[in-house]
Amino acid sequence: MNDSFHESDHANFRSADSVSSVFANKTTVASCLHRPLTPHTAAVMGENDESEIIEHHDDEEMEKIRTPRNHSHSFLESVTSSENHGYSSTQSSHRLLAYSDALISIIATVMILPVAHTKFQDNEELKQSIRTLLTTKVAVYLMTFLIVTVAWAAHIRLFQVIERIDDTLALLNLACMMLITFLPYTFSLMATFPNDTLGILLFCACVMVIGLIQALIVLYGFGRPFLLNDQIQMSENQAYYKRRILEVIMRVPIMCLFASIFSIIFMPLSYVILAVVIFLPYISQCLKWIRSKAIGGQVEDSPDSVPFYTYHPSEPLSKERVEAFSDGVYAIVATLLILDICEDNVPDPSVVKKEFGDNLIVALQEYGPEYLAYFGSFATVGLLWFVHHSLFLHVIKATRLMGLFNTFSLAFVGGLPLAYQLTHEFPKGSRNELEAVQISCVIIFFAGLFQLAMWVTALFTERETLHPYVRYGGREHAFMLAKLSLYPCVALGTFVFTCILSRFSTSIFHMMEIGVPFAFLILRLLVRVALALIRWLFCPARNDSDSVPVEDEDSRLPINDIVT
């Protein structure tokens, strides 16, 4: 068949027109609908690329009318047309953002590795060693996590304004990513050498360059308005937005410049400035709130307010990116232990021959606890992901506050493999072992609790953020509550049990590990039984008072009234 080769000859001529008309259409549609088609939808629908394939279909009909000498022609024709269209290079940003999320989530969890690889002596008291050795490393991990998620939030905000990308923006974003992935290292330098200026200077340099690249991206985006968010694209105040966004972005590098200057003169001040940079949005939001309370009414109102760069707790956060980032963290955390196991736990053949009489099974029994730790942590992280997944199935819109709780939850999840590894590292019945088990319980408890907090936060503004199913009174409400509270409850229960029966702490912990997945499998059944029981107990009575027998529900009711 020769057709396949010639078909695009005519398509070339016509696609030039059709593409520009498509863009014209898009603009018209954009002005009618508020948000006609997010780039994400467009990207995924692109699986069949319907929108653009349809426009080319009639061109393909033309292929019947062709001349044999088009061979050499077609290629050169394409050259001519390709020069006229800057538009053709415009792409959906979906995959770029997914890749950025993957990179940032890996970097956020990286600093747990130095913590996890801290070696403990068996005879040493865990409490003591944790206090002396781990505090710095854990602090570095948590601060890195916080800083990287702040950078991530800034990245989300930036690409909520710039919704379409081209090659230049993709490359600029990669440069930005490279610097973000270097941040943890500068931070660990700062933690190890708190009195040396090098760490803080490096950190400030990175942040300043990141800020400059982001400003460059904004300038580039506003120079090519078809890359922008439709709302801004349609707005008449583009110049205002540009100035406002640049102001917000440049605030951080300028603060860092001051911090780096002060680091030479007076170190502590530069640390204070850096802390201010991180908490700036929260502080400014607080100040604004106080001011609005004091004066009354909105103080500073923008010409037409766009929900970007407001730092308001209910500012929307791309739900898809929160999911992608969480997926990345859960995935890397789930596999952290197998990374270690694959590298370290394959015994040396000569050692096996010498010490274990060529019996591999006996040699591997030495590593037994580590396999157990791997499967335990994988299962726990996997199930916490499952809960997160179930919650976000019913979330329509994610807000900044939900994002914050999500970050806290993920920070605890990051510590899980370490805790599990500790649990299986100490001799049976020792005080260390008990404490390791209890630390694991505490970490699981908080990881689960912050997930629950996300839902509770969402319930405050349930009309905007939640699917009707899981709103108060929704069909899945009780089931969602059960899912979200299973891990905190189980962790709390295990913690209490290990306090009472400290001798059997590990057995209790193992039983929890094995039991929880099955509890999730039959959770729907359990919820039904529990609810049927509640109904049977209270329904015949039909008490008209407000004291509904479900403990968590009615307590939220008055708050709900206050907020909305």
Place this chain on the structure above:
Amino acid sequence: MNDSFHESDHANFRSADSVSSVFANKTTVASCLHRPLTPHTAAVMGENDESEIIEHHDDEEMEKIRTPRNHSHSFLESVTSSENHGYSSTQSSHRLLAYSDALISIIATVMILPVAHTKFQDNEELKQSIRTLLTTKVAVYLMTFLIVTVAWAAHIRLFQVIERIDDTLALLNLACMMLITFLPYTFSLMATFPNDTLGILLFCACVMVIGLIQALIVLYGFGRPFLLNDQIQMSENQAYYKRRILEVIMRVPIMCLFASIFSIIFMPLSYVILAVVIFLPYISQCLKWIRSKAIGGQVEDSPDSVPFYTYHPSEPLSKERVEAFSDGVYAIVATLLILDICEDNVPDPSVVKKEFGDNLIVALQEYGPEYLAYFGSFATVGLLWFVHHSLFLHVIKATRLMGLFNTFSLAFVGGLPLAYQLTHEFPKGSRNELEAVQISCVIIFFAGLFQLAMWVTALFTERETLHPYVRYGGREHAFMLAKLSLYPCVALGTFVFTCILSRFSTSIFHMMEIGVPFAFLILRLLVRVALALIRWLFCPARNDSDSVPVEDEDSRLPINDIVT
């Protein structure tokens, strides 16, 4: 406002009906269109959850008509209705698959770590040490990559049949993932102890359990047909599909059962069986092709052929999942070196005080080459991702053959950080350094070449797989060719230069590192200039013969004719 609390009371009653009617509608639509709405689209459109929110809108109107005593009522009502609807738990599988892709991509690249952490002595010859020390580790890495991607392909195939999930399937999938992540370890046991049965037994046990879980997922899916692919759901041959899919899935565990039995009797045979398992699809496809050539015509034709489990090279592979998997691999590979740097390259304060006179900058200069290696490998991996991203923007459908080339490309990408680390590890001007640089070039060359191969493969069936822009003669065709061939060409050029000017090998390599990102930035300009030059040279002459002056294009033309 009390409204928000009461609004869902009535919604509860009605949603019960509306949900089932929505499902009924969906089925009707599905029978009209071939593939009405992929679950991915649905999932992403779920950002605003339009489809389901619309159906609840009229329910929310009802909220005005309500009685005050609905308080205790609503919750118990929700209990009743939730029992009737198994449907409500049905979810889009989009995020589950993204998480699985993230896990599998991490696991696929994990086994490069033992290779990367192999310590070299400076005085030792690289060639020798590579031959003796690295061969096994590299082999393990490549085999793991292959096996994990085979498991991944099976996972894609499975979830192309089952398009919607519920909680049980999500949990079963997590169990499956846990076993897949354990595969690399069993494999490295097999490689370290080739004569011990334990490794092969563990491997077979894992594969068998994975197979059983997959069979369970299929049985569960066919037991609840609303979870299935619309095409199968509508088909009258459901029983046939079920049998056929189960046959294909169970083939692997059964082979593994034999392998594990033979491992006790006669080891080599079990290795042969395992090799057959991996290459089974390719072998059976080959046999089928030979048979069809010998007999003529299609030998075995299914009642109505569905493009699943055919193992045909043009069998569709979910484009989104190929992207997600590739993103995961690129992201983890890009950050592999920073993982090491963060952990190992923070000097001990006491050492700095003693050896470097408290001068941190001098102490850090020791690690200089490693930072260089990090930035170099991040940039190269990032740019290879960029090329991949550009290519897949224009890919409509991914086929198995393209997936295979993608896997090969990714396997080479995984080796990049190692190569870069080697490049900067040896003393300047040594023979080792030259070889390390050349190995880096070879790896980059093949990583880029297989990306180019993907595009060439796609061009053979360009009507189905490619967007008109990048088809032969399309507007972006020349630009895409330039993008895809930039890295192979540069790598080849660097390789040749280092052979000639072996003394300056590192400088040449560094210049390439710095130059390539800028080359990508101005690539569009370069292509235009080159094409203008070609046009200027050949266009005025208008030679009507078939010898089009673009070297790569016309050679593909006759092949194109033969294939289509």
